[in-house]
Amino acid sequence: MKTIAIIGAGLGGLAAAVLLAAAGNKVDVYETHSYPGGKMKRYHVGGARFDFGPNTITMPQVFQSVFERSGADPNDYVQFEQIVDHTNNIFPDGSQFLASSNRAKMLQELERFNIHSSDYDRYITAVTQLYNHSSNQFFTRSFSSLKEYTSLRLALAFASVKPFTKMSQFHSSFFKDERIVQMLNRYATYIGSSPYKTPATFSMIGYLEFVQGVYYVKGGNPTIAEAMHRRAKELGVQFYFNKTVKKLKTANNEVTSLVCANNQEKSYDQFILNGDYTTVYPKLVEKQNRPSFTLDQLVKEPTSSAFVILAATSQKTAASFHHQVYFSQSYEYEFYQLFDEKKYPEDPTIYICNSSVNDDSAVSHTGGDNLFILVNAPSLTNENRTLDKEQMKEKVYSILEQRGVLIRPYLIEDKVVSPKDIEAEFQAYFGGLYGFSSHTTMQAFNRPSSKTKDFQNLYFAGGSTHPGGGSPMVVQSGINVANLINNHK
Template sequence: MKKAVVVGAGLGGLSAAITLASKGWDVTVAEKNSHSGGKLMPVMLGSYQFDFGPNTITMPQVFEQVFRHARKKMEDFLEMVKLEQHTVNYFPDGTRFFLSSDKEAMKRQLKDLDPKGHKNYGRFLEEISRLYRLSEAHFFPRMFKSVMDYASPSLSYAFMRVRPLETMDHFFRKYFGNEQVIQAFNRYATYIGSSPYQSPATFAMIAYLELVQGVYYVKGGNTKIAESFYKIAQEMGVQFIMNTKVQELQVSNKRINTVLLENGQELTADEVILNADLLKAFPELVAESDRPHFTDKKRNGYAPSISAFVITAGAEGKFDQLGHHNVFFSNDYRSEFDELFKRQAYSSDPTIYISNSAYTDPSQAPDGSNLFILVNAPPLTEDGRLQVSPQSYKAIIYKKLEDHGLSLTGRIREERIFTPLDIQDTFGAYRGALYGISANKKWDAFMRPSNFPADIQNLSFAGGSTHPGGGSPMVTISGMNVAEEIARRSK
């Protein structure tokens, strides 16, 4: 029986483990934390429950595919609730703009708010659908094993049809005229940790996921996805070593011969899958002499994505103005991204996202509201410093919410702050970046590090810093893709 070791029990590692186990492999997963799912981490504060992330679930068919590998039905494990009107966007002048997968509901709003957008909305949906279909056919299932893969004629043809040289902001302005509407759509760039004024229009396909396929929530918390994967993986015979960090991947003759754990345990395997932040884990676990094609200098050349400043706040009572997903926008979105990416500084006027999942699922906060408050943050400095005082920045966030009419004064019963330092330490994220590599540079947006390193024959990568990219569906796809390829080449 072939043996595999998976380093990391994130969604990519879990989907890889389940896929290989379904093909008869003996799989062991080593995870440094006590929970599975990586950033899909449950946070409990008193009676308040939070999903650390992701709060927005799209592409349920991807997760369903993992269950099919295990010969299980997703509905036996998860209750996916579709949120028709899923996000409320608030602007400083009091305007509200609701995002929905109901086409007619969107057009009714746009009729008064954005006549140009109302006229173009059908064409806009057609174009983002086209971008998604091309990506689904040519990019999601593809793994890049050598430079020659990038030269594929079919890939080149598809690449030039997904607007790689246009920015997301420029793309949205073709269809919409109202600055607030454009701002709401530009926020999709943050889903890949990037700026709408730099990242390619290709990623406007994210709008397709929310406005056509729809946004979902898992009853009982989105973390149920990871918990279910963990459960069925165990049922399939996958062994988990939790609360144990991998110390080193020892290489001999261009193959990993030993996976050394910090407790001194040694694991051997035919194949090793690294489901961890590639920019941090690969250099830490493999000696530089064994990875000449991925030196520390090359790693340092990648621009990390944005990070996050998060407050989990358990509040008394309900907030009538809040929906499930809520965004309170800044006065000047472009300046906000200039601060984040050009100055590597915290915005003085941040856009604030709030997930209030108790709006849909009261069991998450029986005593009130579970407010997951997130503000985009720059990654840590190159020498690992945090550029802000957490308590001072929390005060700025609460003051801005109060200016929007959302006062939390006297209502918070439980509270915890997570900074990019916490994200780095908890999830092994390079400089605390949430999505690995930024998509602001055209090359980095499409030519992410290969799933299969050039220097080590039995090592592969799954997760957000390799193909097909960040986000819970993409990392799940990466795990399945890698496992399928490993199984093929091992026959």
């Protein structure tokens, strides 16, 4: 039996805790916040319930596998419900496209845009191949040894996932209508990147949404984290909430102990950092003891951040789908401003999640909507840190009013979460949501591995490490770490 400390109770840390405890290890989890789940957090504003963090849930089998592998029935802990017609896309010219995992409905929508079914079928075939190659050769690897990097199967898979084709080019090869391309290009934002710089590999998200499907969880998506927390406790995991680890002590290429903010010190056999790699690792380990973490990593481009408004209304609004997107006039210019100019877009695309459409318990006290409103934001610089949050909020409300979504007349209460808030609360790299962007081949395919080169017993999990951002991949990172430790004799 090993003694294992996990620093951070995000989804990656929770998944690792469940699987390590199920294998008979003694696991302790230290978490700065008062709740499990990290960015998968609940807010209560104006009598309504909101989910921060991931709102679109895909790949439920990844979450369910954690419970199954621990010897439990996942349905006893969390239930995933599919949203077949999942996202309404509204374009600047007023046209709309309702994205669905029902092929017949998708073909009906595409026909309205004069797109033939054969084009859609070619696209689905291509993104299915991207997903299969990625799933089989990338997701479950820990990249903790040279052997994994030199695998022939990995090399063949890498050549098959279009690493040198940009996402926007890939989508344009199937569809000539710029509105459809714009709709699909939004998948780059799922990893905090630009579709004009990101490899086409990540177009596999289309497979997840159109073939596997989009899901939600009754009671809110943080129920997933709460369920993993419950399972971990059943297996004997000890959680220390409101407990900040300030330092890792090291000797002879091993981490020997952790030191908490109150100077309490405790030793373990193995350590897992579940947090933003770029900020947490250098904060906890002294510079001379981490030669693999160089200054080069501190100048890599961060992912985009988010400007979020949580708005509780007293009656239903025109945002009548679980997910809806109001697109900008020029998507390419929007991303140019985000990543090249590091500015808030003049004409931003606005995403709204209204989970009350499928879960009225979220607004049981108001009878209106719980509108999670998100605008892509640049990572933080000295110039954009002085954002006037109220001014930006009112700008977003005004744009939505122009698009037919009236909020201010029915507003009970709202709350803004800015990139500075995200940086401060989650120790996020320049306020970015997923560590490094995926704009270069190295940053997209060579993220920090599951195990550091500096120490024999220090591992990483979370959205800033392999296999990347998005809640299923974060859970997979925890699974990968648990596999490494459990399989190490």
